[in-house]
Amino acid sequence: MSRSPENVVRYATVTRVNHWITAICFVLLTLSGLAMFHPIFFFLSALFGGGQWTRAVHPWIGIALVASYAGLVAQFWRENMWNQDDTAWVRKFDLILQNQEEGVPEVGQFNAGQKFVFWAMVLLIPALLFTGLVIWEVYFGGLTPLLAQRIAVLLHSFAAIAAIAVWITHVYAGIWVRGSLRAMTRGDVTPGWAWRHHRKWLRELARRKSSGPQPRAEGTP
Amino acid sequence: MSELQSQDYIRRSASTLTPPSARRHEQEVAKLIDVSRCIGCKACQSACMEWNDLRGEVGHFEGSYDNPKDLDPNTWTLMRFTEWENDKGDLEWLIRKDGCMHCEDPGCLKACPAPGAIVQYANGIVDFNSDACIGCGYCVKGCPFDIPRVSPVDHKSYKCTLCSDRVSVGLEPACVKACPTGAIMFGSKSDMTAWAGERVAELKSRGFADAGLYDPAGVGGTHVMYVLHHADRPSIYAGLPDRPAISPFVGLWKGAVKPLAVAGIALAAIAGFFHSVVAGPNEVEPEDEANGRRLLDQQDDAR
Ligand code: HEM
Ligand code: SF4
Secondary structure, eight states, X not given: OOOOTTSEEOSOHHHHHHHHHHHHHHHHXXXXXXXXXXXXXXXXXXXXXXXXXXXXXXXXXXXXXXXXXXXXXXXHTTXXXXXXXXXXXXXXXXXXXXXXXXXXXXXXXXXXXXXXXXXXXXXXXHHHHHHHHHTOHHHHTTTSOHHHHHHHHHHHHHHHHHHHHHHHHHHHHHHHBTTSHXXXXXXXXXXXXXXXXXXXXXXXXXXXXXXXXXXXXXXXX | OOOOOTTBEEEETTOSSOOOBSOTTOOOEEEEEEGGGOOOOOHHHHHHXXXXXXXXXXXXXXXXXXXXXXXXXXXXXXXXXXXXXXTTSOEEEEEEEEEOOOBSSOHHHHHOOSTTSEEEETTSOEEEOGGGOOOOOHHXXXXXXXXXXXXXXXXXXXXXXXXXXXXXXXXXOHHHHHOSSSOEEEEXXXXXXXXXXXXXXXXXXXXXXXXXXXXXXXXXXXXXXXXXXXXXXXXXXXTOOSSOOXXXXXXXXXXXXXXXXXXXXXXXXXXXXHHHHHHOOBOOOHHHHHXXXXXXXXXXXXX
16 A cells, blocks of 8 residues: 555545546547547547447447446535535635635535536436437437437537536646645545645544544555 | 549548549439339339349338338338328329438438548449448438438448449449339439429329429439429328438537537647646645644644
């Protein structure tokens, strides 16, 4: 275990595995989907063994994504409920973007931006699933009228573009806010990171002494 | 079907560049199906199977002359029979040879995401290059006539080729050759339009006041045309679309959405990059670490 004993545990191992399965599925879906979306991306189909394979494998990865994201939703929907602090945080978004922490309300386990990503995907992934099933030619091609299929493929591409845009924001935030990636690669964050970005959460952890962010000894989960 | 001489493409699916188009002087061709002369013998349907070497599964009698019931990957043309009661209360037996219309503006080609899987030759024929086909079924959604069928065996889409292989060596399509009554004619589009005019005039003289040529403008005209005795209502002929056009949903999907979406994704990525250049990374400062540590230590001490 490469967690530092000085650090605060942010995600359990099972959560991180779940997250990475979701992330891998999403990236593969984006690559295979874009290959079929626009000719300038068709070369990406080579990554999947050609056009036929790309077409065949994409919906199955989609099913895996739905199952995997359902796991994240089950773990995190409570922490992602919107509250007044989030609204106050959003009002200060210009300061946040300018890297100024002064005057930005303290944040609990997740900030409003993270909650937005969470709920946007809660909306978009099922939308992609249902529209995707309608246009899954091999199994469901003949089951719906052509009009439904035409609308479904249009909505699928809208939802995909929206999801990709949300995902770019998500990844960028993870890179821009230094020290965040560690939460997903190793499961812990430094106390300073928690203080700076999720101070309420850190206070809460400190208050609950027993389950608090005890500096972990090597080997303990 | 198969890749012919690539210098006479005028359209090529999923291609952002101009396809090879050195030989633009070629005559546009057309097949003219005169339903008023068709006797429903299905010679054309058999000839199509013969020439293209297609053998569908033997199915079941469905209580109708339509056999098989619908187009399928092995049935590229199909006789559709309609018993229609006219305004006088008389029965008219309408027989239409269904198949690809070889649209001037093909919805299948517009929808296709696989580069070069659907092409249109300078003579107007729309052809599927099965080798490049990925089996997604987008052509099915794009086609206003509900023609292409994706094979569950090899996951390739199939339809009438207008016998592009025969036409390219100066032969007429197999169905044209087989038709015993001359109901199917083949030639240049202008010749076929002129011939249709004569046929329509004759039908009108025989009392079919609404006779006319079906060459629908909504898809830019077609390279398979019908002479109909009731051209005012094509849909009585087993659902021939009255005003076929590429669906506006397909138009939007393959039109504005694609460039806008690509631009949007690119912008999001570029915006992130420049935000990081302008605002710099959001680093945890040493005092944050000190504050975080202190908060935790206080709790440890209180324990
Ligand atoms: C959630 C389950 C999903 C299912 C069942 C699904 C299914 C499908 C199917 C059946 C197609 C048509 C091509 C083919 O047959 O492979 C397709 C196309 C596509 N998918 Fe998905 N998909 C899912 C999720 C996603 C996700 C998460 C993304 C990306 C964020 C995505 C992006 C795309 C794109 C861009 C296309 C091409 C659309 C177009 O041509 O306009 N899909 N999907
Ligand atoms: S009838 Fe359908 S398959 Fe034939 S060219 Fe037109 S859109 Fe394509």
